[in-house]
Amino acid sequence: MTAAAAPGLPAKMHALVSEFLATPGAVADAVAEFGSPAHLVFPQVFAENLERLRAELAARVGGFRICYAHKVNQSRAFVAAARAAGIGIDVASEAELAAALKAGFEPEHIEVTGPKGEGLLRALVGSGVTINVDNLWELERVAALADTPVPVLVRMCGFMGTPVSRFGVPLAEIDQVLAVLVEQRDRIEFRGFAFHLDSGEPAERVRAVESCLELTERAYGRGLTPSVLDIGGGFRQVFTADAGAFDAYVHALRESLAGHGEQMAWGTNTFGFHVEDGAVHGTPVFHKYANIVDAPRMLADLLDTGLESQGGRSFAQVAGENLLDVWLEPGKALVDHAGITVARVEFVKRTADGSTLVNLDLSRDTVTPADQEVMVDPILIPAETRPDGRDPARARPNSGAVGVFLAGRLCLERDLITNHKVWLERYPQSGDFVVFPNTAAYHMDLSAARASMHPVPPKLAVARESGVFLVCRDLDWHEVH
Ligand SMILES: *Cc1c(COP(=O)(O)O)cnc(C)c1O
Numbered sequence: 001m002t003a004a005a006a007p008g009l010p011a012k013m014h015a016l017v018s019e020f021l022a023t024p025g026a027v028a029d030a031v032a033e034f035g036s037p038a039h040l041v042f043p044q045v046f047a048e049n050l051e052r053l054r055a056e057l058a059a060r061v062g063g064f065r066i067c068y069a070h071k072v073n074q075s076r077a078f079v080a081a082a083r084a085a086g087i088g089i090d091v092a093s094e095a096e097l098a099a100a101l102k103a104g105f106e107p108e109h110i111e112v113t114g115p116k117g118e119g120l121l122r123a124l125v126g127s128g129v130t131i132n133v134d135n136l137w138e139l140e141r142v143a144a145l146a147d148t149p150v151p152v153l154v155r156m157c158g159f160m161g162t163p164v165s166r167f168g169v170p171l172a173e174i175d176q177v178l179a180v181l182v183e184q185r186d187r188i189e190f191r192g193f194a195f196h197l198d199s200g201e202p203a204e205r206v207r208a209v210e211s212c213l214e215l216t217e218r219a220y221g222r223g224l225t226p227s228v229l230d231i232g233g234g235f236r237q238v239f240t241a242d243a244g245a246f247d248a249y250v251h252a253l254r255e256s257l258a259g260h261g262e263q264m265a266w267g268t269n270t271f272g273f274h275v276e277d278g279a280v281h282g283t284p285v286f287h288k289y290a291n292i293v294d295a296p297r298m299l300a301d302l303l304d305t306g307l308e309s310q311g312g313r314s315f316a317q318v319a320g321e322n323l324l325d326v327w328l329e330p331g332k333a334l335v336d337h338a339g340i341t342v343a344r345v346e347f348v349k350r351t352a353d354g355s356t357l358v359n360l361d362l363s364r365d366t367v368t369p370a371d372q373e374v375m376v377d378p379i380l381i382p383a384e385t386r387p388d389g390r391d392p393a394r395a396r397p398n399s400g401a402v403g404v405f406l407a408g409r410l411c412l413e414r415d416l417i418t419n420h421k422v423w424l425e426r427y428p429q430s431g432d433f434v435v436f437p438n439t440a441a442y443h444m445d446l447s448a449a450r451a452s453m454h455p456v457p458p459k460l461a462v463a464r465e466s467g468v469f470l471v472c473r474d475l476d477w478h479e480v481h
């Protein structure tokens with residue numbers, strides 16, 4: 001295949017990250033100092049994402065609160081950036097709570113979501129943090145443990161048209177919820193209803209908002225005074241720089257699965273497609289990588305949507321008229337484009353079926369969220385320019401685009417980092433670097449394991465100050481800044 005015809009999945013990049021990668025020796029120096037592979041986070045990109053979301057809210061609603069969903073990444077620099085920006089934080093474990101307190105968050109700015117056991121509830125009651133309760137058991141335990149009123153949000157689920165979720169109280173149990181809230185009003189300071197949907201489907205979110213507004217009215221009818229509607233997270237990322245190229249790649253992949261053209265899948269992978277009688281059906285597992293609507297746009301659209309149940313008034317208007325603060329808990333939207341992962345090419349080999357395997361010094365679980373296939377192209381950075389100024393890549397003949405599979409360092413058949421073929425712009429060599437774009441959201445920390453006793457890669461924080469890129473250990477970020 002020629003370079004022009006090579007299917008590609010170009011990644012959308014933040015300019016700051018692109019400029020870091022284009023700085024001669026920047027990647028090589030970071031790896032030389034801290035080791036390879038490495039995760040790099042860019043708190044300045046986080047701060048910019050935050051400002052864009054904040055601007056959409058500020059233009060539409062009087063009262064709002066953004067809580068950074070810490071579970072998306074363990075980075076201390078991101079938590080510090082959230083703290084410096086004066087927003088809240090959403091934590092989902094005792095360790096995340098400790099990290100938030102250590103970073104200086106006041107309990108009033110901390111919200112706790114997710115399933116909570118007895119131990120965590122005991123630690124939370126009386127601490128001043130807002131407990132976003134998941135179920136009736138939690139609500140009753142909070143009331144039983146409380147001496148003074150505990151600020152509580154109640155997470156609801158089971159909205160019309162949303163798939164079943166393991167989280168939240170089903171709408172059908174609202175009477176029991178209201179009964180507990182009324183009975184226990186000396187022990188529970190009810191702040192409002194909450195939801196969180198994984199779906200990127202705008203209509204599902206609108207229905208959840210309408211349901212929660214209706215529940216809020218019912219709560220008022222019972223003499224309660226909710227003042228918050230928490231719309232959760234789930235605001236989407238934009239991975240692709242070129243939706244047309246993405247579609248063309250998927251088209252070529254489908255053709256290849258149907259038996260036409262060059263092989264593009266490693267082994268027997270079909271990525272969620274069903275192949276039957278030479279035809280390819282179904283939705284691929286990686287469809288989220290096709291999204292082109294960014295989080296600020298998605299949030300603005302939600303706030304501007306006219307609500308049928310509210311006489312066509314927009315969500316933002318209804319919130320304003322009812323003095324309801326809009327809370328949200330974005331995770332991936334705040335870290336979109338704010339992290340990359342760097343690995344080194346160990347060696348390149350050919351397999352029995354003629355495929356080219358580029359073997360890296362990291363494993364699949366280091367760069368895929370919960371084992372999803374990541375559909376953005378990695379970037380090849382030739383081994384560092386030597387002190388004599390000679391760039392080894394320039395000394396190499398340009399081989400043109402080469403289609404490869406990237407393989408991991410584990411001694412397991414399944415440790416392929418890409419099960420789909422990736423076209424690199426030239427033939428890689430030992431010592432070159434491969435950069436995985438946009439890995440800050442769930443990719444870095446969610447499923448990373450210590451298989452074969454390989455250590456977890458170091459996490460580094462990168463900032464540009466006075467025109468110069470500074471790199472430090474993420475853990476040392478607070479001392480440097
Ligand atoms: C995970 C989670 C979030 C953040 O989700 P994103 O999709 O990363 O924005 C927000 N709220 C709750 C309750 C969550 O569990």
